[in-house]
Amino acid sequence: xxxxxxxxxxxxxxxxxxxxxxxxxxxxxxxxxxxxxxxxxxxxxxxxxxxxxxxxxxxxxxxxxxxxxxxxxxxxxxxxxxxxxxxxxxxxxxxxxxxxxxxxxxxxxxxxxxxxxxxxxxxxxxxxxxxxxxxxxxxxxxxxxxxxxxxxxxxxxxxxxxxxxxxxxxxxxxxxxxxxxxxxxxxxxxxxxxxxxxxxxxxxxxxxxxxxxxxxxxxxxxxxxxxxxxxxxxxxxxxxxxxxxxxx
Amino acid sequence: xxxxxxxxxxxxxxxxxxxxxxxxxxxxxxxxxxxxxxxxxxxxxxxxxxxxxxxxxxxxxxxxxxxxxxxxxxxxxxxxxxxxxxxxxxxxxxxxxxxxxxxxxxxxxxxxxxxxxxxxxxxxxxxxxxxxxxxxxxxxxxxxxxxxxxxxxxxxxxxxxxxxxxxxxxxxxxxxxxxxxxxxxxxxxxxxxxxxxxxxxxxxxxxxxxxxxxxxxxxxxxxxxxxxxxxxxxxxxxxxxxxxxxxxxxxxxxxxxxxxxxxxxxxxxxxxxxxxxxxxxxxxxxxxxxxxxxxxxxxxxxxxxxxxxxxxxxxxxxxxxxxxxxxxxxxxxxxxxxxxxxxxxxxxxxxxxxxxxxxxxxxxxxxxxxxxxxxxxxxxx
Numbered sequence: 001x002x003x004x005x006x007x008x009x010x011x012x013x014x015x016x017x018x019x020x021x022x023x024x025x026x027x028x029x030x031x032x033x034x035x036x037x038x039x040x041x042x043x044x045x046x047x048x049x050x051x052x053x054x055x056x057x058x059x060x061x062x063x064x065x066x067x068x069x070x071x072x073x074x075x076x077x078x079x080x081x082x083x084x085x086x087x088x089x090x091x092x093x094x095x096x097x098x099x100x101x102x103x104x105x106x107x108x109x110x111x112x113x114x115x116x117x118x119x120x121x122x123x124x125x126x127x128x129x130x131x132x133x134x135x136x137x138x139x140x141x142x143x144x145x146x147x148x149x150x151x152x153x154x155x156x157x158x159x160x161x162x163x164x165x166x167x168x169x170x171x172x173x174x175x176x177x178x179x180x181x182x183x184x185x186x187x188x189x190x191x192x193x194x195x196x197x198x199x200x201x202x203x204x205x206x207x208x209x210x211x212x213x214x215x216x217x218x219x220x221x222x223x224x225x226x227x228x229x230x231x232x233x234x235x236x237x238x239x240x241x242x243x244x245x246x247x248x
Numbered sequence: 249x250x251x252x253x254x255x256x257x258x259x260x261x262x263x264x265x266x267x268x269x270x271x272x273x274x275x276x277x278x279x280x281x282x283x284x285x286x287x288x289x290x291x292x293x294x295x296x297x298x299x300x301x302x303x304x305x306x307x308x309x310x311x312x313x314x315x316x317x318x319x320x321x322x323x324x325x326x327x328x329x330x331x332x333x334x335x336x337x338x339x340x341x342x343x344x345x346x347x348x349x350x351x352x353x354x355x356x357x358x359x360x361x362x363x364x365x366x367x368x369x370x371x372x373x374x375x376x377x378x379x380x381x382x383x384x385x386x387x388x389x390x391x392x393x394x395x396x397x398x399x400x401x402x403x404x405x406x407x408x409x410x411x412x413x414x415x416x417x418x419x420x421x422x423x424x425x426x427x428x429x430x431x432x433x434x435x436x437x438x439x440x441x442x443x444x445x446x447x448x449x450x451x452x453x454x455x456x457x458x459x460x461x462x463x464x465x466x467x468x469x470x471x472x473x474x475x476x477x478x479x480x481x482x483x484x485x486x487x488x489x490x491x492x493x494x495x496x497x498x499x500x501x502x503x504x505x506x507x508x509x510x511x512x513x514x515x516x517x518x519x520x521x522x523x524x525x526x527x528x529x530x531x532x533x534x535x536x537x538x539x540x541x542x543x544x545x546x547x548x549x550x551x552x553x554x555x556x557x558x559x560x561x562x563x564x565x566x567x568x569x570x571x572x573x574x575x576x577x578x579x580x581x582x583x584x585x586x587x588x589x590x591x592x593x594x595x596x597x598x599x600x601x602x603x604x605x606x607x608x609x610x611x612x613x614x615x616x617x618x619x620x621x622x623x624x625x626x627x628x629x
Contacts, residue, residue, distance in 0.1 A: 035478060085253045089370040096369070099610040101570025104603040107587045111596030187468030191574060194591055204474050208578065213478050213497070220474030224467040231466045 011232060018225045021218075022050040032214035042214045044203045053222060056199035059117065059192070060185045060230075063124030068178055071129045075136025076162065087137075094134045102127045102188040110195050120192030120199075127188060128181040135177030139170025172242045179234035186227040200226075254370060255310030262363035263307065270354030272337045275406075277348045278595065284354055290337040302329050303360075310367055320371035326364040330357060331396070338404035350406040352597060379619030386615045390608075406597040407604075414586070414601065422605060425582035428575060429568035429609075432504050436511030436564060441557075443512070444519025445545070454520060461513035469506065469574045476502040477578065503580035507571055511564040518560025522553025555625035562617035569610040573602075 021028055025043045032042035043049075077083045078090045105127050109119035143166050151165045167174075193201025200223045207215025270284030288296045302325065309322035338351040353361075377385065402408050411418060447454040464472070481497025483490050495501045526549050534548045550557075576584030586602030589595075 083253075088373040089254060089366060092369050092373045093366070095614070096611065099566050099570075099614045100607055101573050101610065103570065103573045103584065103587065104606055107591055107599045107603050108596075110591055111594065111599065115594075183466050187470070190468045190470050191577075194577070194588060201470060204470055205577070207474070213481065216474040217478050220471040223471040224475065227466045227468055227471070228463055 011229070014225055014229060018222065018229065021222065022053055025049050025218075028218075032218060035214040035217060036212060040210065040212050040214070044206065044215050044218060046206060047202065049200075049203070049218075049222065052198060052200050052202060053226065056186070056189050056201075056223075057226070059120060059197065059199065060124065060182065060189050063121050063128055063189075064178065064182050064185055067125050067128035067181060068132055068174075070125075071132035071177070072136050072174060074129075075133050075140060076167075079137065079140040080158075090133070090137065094130050094137070097127075097130045098134075100127070102184055103191055106188060106191060106195065115196040117192075117197045119195050120189060120197035123192070124185045124188055128185050131180040131184070132174065132177035135173040135180075136170060139173035140166055143169050172238055175234065175238045175241055179231060179238065182234060183227060183231050186223065186230060190223050251311045252314070255307075255312075255367070258363040258367050259307035259310050262303070262360045265356045265359035265363070266303070267356075269356035269359065271356045272334060272341065273352045273354045274341050275350040275352070278350055282350070282352070285337070285341070286356070287333060287337075290340050291333065295333075295336065299329055299333050302326070306364070306367075316371045316374040320368055320375065323364050323368035323371055327361065327368065330361055330364065332401075334405065335401045338402065342404040347409070350409060350597070351404060352406040379622040382615055383619045386612060390612065407600050410595070410597045410601045414598075418586075418601070421581055421583050421585050425569070425572050425584075425606070426609070428500065428503060428507065428572045428580065428582055429565065432507035432511055432568055433561065433564050435504070435508045436515050437561070439508075440512050440515030441519055444516040444557075445523070447516060448520045448523040458513070458517055458520070461509075461516060464509050465513050469510075469571050470577060472506040472509065473502050473575065473578045473580075476505050480505065498579040500575075500580050502578060503572065503575035507568050507575075510571060511568060514560040514563040514567070515557070518556050518563075519553065522556030523549055525556060526552045555621050558617060558621040558624055562614060562621060565613045565617060566610045569606060569613060573606055 029042045036042050074090070078086045102123060106119060106123035109122040109126075113119050113122060147165060147169070148161065151161045156165070189197070189199050190201035190204070193199050193205050200219050203219030203222070204216050207213065207217075207219060266287060271287040272285050272290060273282035274285055275282040287299060291299065306322045306326040306329075309319060313319055313322070334353050334357050341351045342349055372382075372385065396402065397408075403412070443457065447457050467475075477497040480495055480501050484495050484497065485491075530548060530552070531544060534544045539547065572580070572582045573584035573587060576582055576588050583602040583606050586598050587606075590598030590600075590602065
């Protein structure tokens, strides 16, 4: 086990560093100057870094919210007796779907809906469904039968059983699915900049196009830090939920 | 007789799409907007009626037949029918000798194909084929598709037009894609297996190593490529030998290093998990027989851990095949080159020329390695 002190210090430091860089990027300019050539700007100057970061975070969260609602609903649907005929295909689809690279989903969405935010949202939503749906299925299908029988024995209706027994028990797994989905989303949203969605990928791509390593590095670091902090936050949430629903 | 719900849903979706959405899109050249055509527009009356009749038969099977073999057969027949129909549409709409017009499958065709594909997938899932049969089915499907492509069945469709223009580059980038994905997997195996064994033996190291690798996995691909460009560029500038070896800030080097780093977690974590699964009693017995530590490792522990390690290899390979796509952005090459070029030119056919082979590669790798892991898990070590 990690010493909690170290983890929380590292977390706070990363958060403070990220916030400071996004709010006062010019203060960090001296650090990036050695990476530039021919007097190119050391800090991204074609847009506000904070706005870009928030835009990307917004895109990711919107898509994640939509995929969570749809994936959990579908997961509940196919685990009810009336949806049983869809269960085998659902499982296979989840497996096949995850072999699709997220970039391919993004690229195919562009010709269908045009450039901008839309293809990115579609790709994030569609690809984000898979891990959440998979974990919802596993969570709902692995509820201990004894617990379910006890719930029925107590006179709970199917609906009550779902809401107050099955879903809470599946919650840690569902949250894990959301975390996996979010991490993939942050990466895909970064690539979304190639199809003109607002986000931090813009900084990296501007750096690639103008051969400015400083842009590439700051875009990469901010995106990386954001992804790691998001992952960390959800891991913390999962732990908290696990503690409240533990039954052994 | 009650209708199968999945069959009902897929039949309804496929039929609606075929009747209300364009079957193919015709463009006089690559740039102009296209005009939609339905199945009835482009095929001679007997052909269109034949297609609809066959697809109706498939729908009836999907609705009322429960035997998965028959369902699979019907679905595959449907796939062949729509594939041949779109090829015929391409031939019918292309004037002889004209290489400028573009005939692309329309939304109706795509949705109908997806529905038929789902029907086939569902039938295969219900059949529960063993590992060998799954690989055989995959090989048969790929074989038929390649034969049809080689025969020129689809030559008048827009994707194949893009292929004809880019054939040499396609072979080159395809080979590069596979080399990048497999090469970084190889490097990750060489480094990851010993690291995994070490982590298993030294539990205190385990949390730190797995935690670090987990953190690396969290970093988006393009960001990790970017982070590696600066140090690799500096290395090439400072050490001429490194530059001579092809290590540069852009190109394949950052891609390979990043893919290698991503690949480590599944390999190390699965090696640890596989070794943990080896029963203590088995190891004790081997030691009691007078085996040395290294004999226990190579003859007992690793063979028993192999299925779990193969599962890790499967995760890595599928993940790498997808990730290499992004490497095209930093000059690493691979099939992603076509994807991003296509995005830049809003040419969906070029996007698909890159994306479809990537999906096929990743899917094939998943099927073959899943089968391998299953066979290994069954075989007595």
